[in-house]
Amino acid sequence: MKPLVNQERLVSTFIDLAKIASPSWEEKGVIEYIKQKADTLGVECALYPCNNSYNVLIRIPGDKSYNPVLFSCHMDTVTPCENIQPIIKDNKIVSDGRTILGADDKSAIAAFLEAISLLQEHSLPHGHIEFLFSCAEEVGLFGAKGFDLSVVKAQYAFVFDSDGPVGNIIVAAPYHISMKIIIKGKAAHAGMEPEKGISAIRVLSEIIAAIPHGRIDSETTANVGIVKGGRATNIVAEEAECTLETRSRQKTRVLSVKREIERTAKTIAQKYKAKVKIESTMDYEGYTIRDNDPIVLIASNALRSIGIKPALAVSGGGSDTNIFNTHGIKAINLSSGMRQVHTTKEYIIIQDLVNVASLVVSIIQNVKH
Numbered sequence: 001m002k003p004l005v006n007q008e009r010l011v012s013t014f015i016d017l018a019k020i021a022s023p024s025w026e027e028k029g030v031i032e033y034i035k036q037k038a039d040t041l042g043v044e045c046a047l048y049p050c051n052n053s054y055n056v057l058i059r060i061p062g063d064k065s066y067n068p069v070l071f072s073c074h075m076d077t078v079t080p081c082e083n084i085q086p087i088i089k090d091n092k093i094v095s096d097g098r099t100i101l102g103a104d105d106k107s108a109i110a111a112f113l114e115a116i117s118l119l120q121e122h123s124l125p126h127g128h129i130e131f132l133f134s135c136a137e138e139v140g141l142f143g144a145k146g147f148d149l150s151v152v153k154a155q156y157a158f159v160f161d162s163d164g165p166v167g168n169i170i171v172a173a174p175y176h177i178s179m180k181i182i183i184k185g186k187a188a189h190a191g192m193e194p195e196k197g198i199s200a201i202r203v204l205s206e207i208i209a210a211i212p213h214g215r216i217d218s219e220t221t222a223n224v225g226i227v228k229g230g231r232a233t234n235i236v237a238e239e240a241e242c243t244l245e246t247r248s249r250q251k252t253r254v255l256s257v258k259r260e261i262e263r264t265a266k267t268i269a270q271k272y273k274a275k276v277k278i279e280s281t282m283d284y285e286g287y288t289i290r291d292n293d294p295i296v297l298i299a300s301n302a303l304r305s306i307g308i309k310p311a312l313a314v315s316g317g318g319s320d321t322n323i324f325n326t327h328g329i330k331a332i333n334l335s336s337g338m339r340q341v342h343t344t345k346e347y348i349i350i351q352d353l354v355n356v357a358s359l360v361v362s363i364i365q366n367v368k369h
C-alpha cells in the first residue's frame, strides 16, 4: 500500500496534544481537542460521563461487507505533565527533559485522527469504525471499566497502548490482584515493659520475608510496594500494614499465590497472637489470544501490507485490552511507537508515529468478511 500519511499534519496534531496537560481524571483539554477535530471532520463524537471525566467515542458508519472494528487508546498521562514542551530532535520527538512527553498514549490519539482524515481525503472504502478514547487508564483502567461496552458494535478491538517499534502485538497479559495485610499487635512501653507488647512491625516483617516475592515463575510475579507502621521508637508498634500485588497470566496461579499469602500471614500472626486482616481485589482479568486467532491475523496482515514484520509478545502489564477481553470483545494491544514511557526521557520516532497511522488505515482495509 502506498504511504498516504500527511506527516506534517500528524506531527503537528501530536505536538498539539502533547502540550495539553491531561493527568488522570483531568482529560478535559484533550476531550475538547478531539471533539473539535471530530466536528471539523464531520464525524459523530459522543461523550460518556465517567466519574468526573468522560470517555469519548467516535463512530463512523460504513460498508457492511467489512467487520465492525474498534480502535482504542487512552487520553490521560502519568505525571510530571505540566507545561510539556515537545521538541523535534533529529528523527524523534522528545520533551525538554523536565516532563514526560505523553506519547503514551497521545501518539495513538494523533494517529487515529490522522487515519480519519486519510479515509476522507482518499475516499477509502471502510466498514463501521469506532474509536474509543478512554479516561483514567493510568490509575487503574477506570475509564474502560466505567464504559458501557454494549454501545460498541465491534467484535474486535485494536488497542494502541504498547511501547517499542510499531509491529509489536501483545497477545497475552496477566491477571492482577491487589492485597493489603493489616497487622494489629499490642502497644507497650519499649523501655519499661516490652514483654507486654506485640510488635506489629516484627510480625509484618516476618510475613513479608516469608511470602512469595519477585519473579515466581515465567508467568507469575508478586511485589510488596508499600509498608507503613509504628509511631515512635519508645512504643512497641501496635499497627503495621503493607500493600502488595500479584500477577499471573494463569488465573489459577494468581489465585493460588493469593491464597498462599493469606495462609502465611495468618499462620505467622497467630504464632505471635497478633490480629491480621487481609483485603484483596482482582483489579483486572488477564487474557491470552491464540497466535492464529483472526484478530492476530488481521493485525499481522495489515502490518505486512505496510512493510512491517509483526512481532508477537506477552506483557507483564495490564491495559484497557484486559477489560475489553473480559467483556467479550476480542482485543490485542499494539505498539503506538512510544519509548521509555513514564519517564522524562520518553520519546517517539517520527517514522513510528507515521507507521501507527498507516497501520490503522491498513487494519481498516483488512477487516473485510
Ligand SMILES: [Zn+2]
Pocket: 074, 104, 105, 137, 161
Ligand atoms: Zn498507556
